[in-house]
Amino acid sequence: DAGVIQSPRHEVTEMGQEVTLRCKPISGHDYLFWYRQTMMRGLELLIYFNNNVPIDDSGMPEDRFSAKMPNASFSTLKIQPSEPRDSAVYFCASRAQGDQPQHFGDGTRLSIL
Amino acid sequence: QKEVEQNSGPLSVPEGAIASLNCTYSDRGSQSFFWYRQYSGKSPELIMFIYSNGDKEDGRFTAQLNKASQYVSLLIRDSQPSDSATYLCAVNPGTYKYIFGTGTRLKVLA
Numbered sequence: 001d002a003g004v005i006q007s008p009r010h011e012v013t014e015m016g017q018e019v020t021l022r023c024k025p026i027s028g029h030d031y032l033f034w035y036r037q038t039m040m041r042g043l044e045l046l047i048y049f050n051n052n053v054p055i056d057d058s059g060m061p062e063d064r065f066s067a068k069m070p071n072a073s074f075s076t077l078k079i080q081p082s083e084p085r086d087s088a089v090y091f092c093a094s095r096a097q098g099d100q101p102q103h104f105g106d107g108t109r110l111s112i113l
Numbered sequence: 114q115k116e117v118e119q120n121s122g123p124l125s126v127p128e129g130a131i132a133s134l135n136c137t138y139s140d141r142g143s144q145s146f147f148w149y150r151q152y153s154g155k156s157p158e159l160i161m162f163i164y165s166n167g168d169k170e171d172g173r174f175t176a177q178l179n180k181a182s183q184y185v186s187l188l189i190r191d192s193q194p195s196d197s198a199t200y201l202c203a204v205n206p207g208t209y210k211y212i213f214g215t216g217t218r219l220k221v222l223a
Contacts, residue, residue, distance in 0.1 A: 031209065042215040043157075043201070056210060091156055099145045099164065099205060104156040 002026070004105035006092050012111045018080040021108045024073055025094030033102060034067055034077050035091040043091075049075065082112045117204050119214035127222050132189040134217050136202030139183070146178055146185045147203040151216065157201055161187065192221045 005024040013019060025032045033048040047057040052069045060067070064083070069075040079086055089109050093102040116139040126132045136146075145164045149157035163169045163176040163185065177186040185204075189196055199216040206212060 033210070043213045045210055045213075048210055050209060101147050101159045101162050102203070102211060103159065104149075107156050 004092055004094050004103055006090075006105035006108055008108060009106060010109045010111075012113065013082060014113050015083055016081045017112075018078065019082045019086075019110060019112075021077040021090050021092075021110070023075045023077070023092030023105060025075070025092070026103060027073070028096060029094035029103075030097045031095045031102075032069060032075050033093040033095075034075070035093065035104075036088045037091060037107075038088045046077070084112045086110065087112050117202055117212045117214040119200075119202055119217045121215060122218040123220045124217055125220045125222055126192050128192060128194060130192050132192045132196065132219055132221070134187040134189075134200050134202075134219065135184060136186070136204075136214055137184045138202075138204045138206075138212070140204070140206040140212075141180075141183060143180075143183075143204045143206045145205040146176070147205075147211070148174075148176060148185075148187045149201040149203060151199045151201060153198075160200075189219075192219075194221045194223045197221045 007022045034046040035043050037043045046059045047067045049069045067077045089107045091104050091107045093104045095102040118137045147162045148160045150160050151157045161176045163178045166178050169176045173190045175188040197220050199218045201216045202214040203211045
């Protein structure tokens, strides 16, 4: 079975540019999570969806961040405009209904210059 | 504030020894508990999960849960250098989002 698929794997861009990260969850999983990981702050939950509906976006740091899930097999996390402090590894994870473990994608390593 | 606490380490053990990783959590209503392994530059990978008090074994790994004392442990028997990684504890406090600890870095010395 395919796991959670994220793209791109690496992104380097200049500050002020728009960045779009993409995620395809595991088929049949009802929950999708976006995380950010840095050395200083560890793994932070940004937002999560249940059945394509955003449930909790309290972790989104600023209005520059937005996330969508137009269907059960695709989600995007967008940063506009990007800033150097947004540099981090961004993970997408999904899980099934009930008390099930989350499965992570390989992540996108984002560098804002 | 629901919290999950882990010692950041590094925890250094010699090859072949038992590595013991601990995690405490603050929400007494927590229902399920997960251990993830994360190699440097890689994503977290699920190793084990446990729902009930007691021990759960899977190969060289044993998860131990004590809900009364609010801690969960991961034991790695016959530790190998390839076990060197950061181990993340995650707790389901009864909501839809799990709480992750900051991880314990394990170093297995050859």
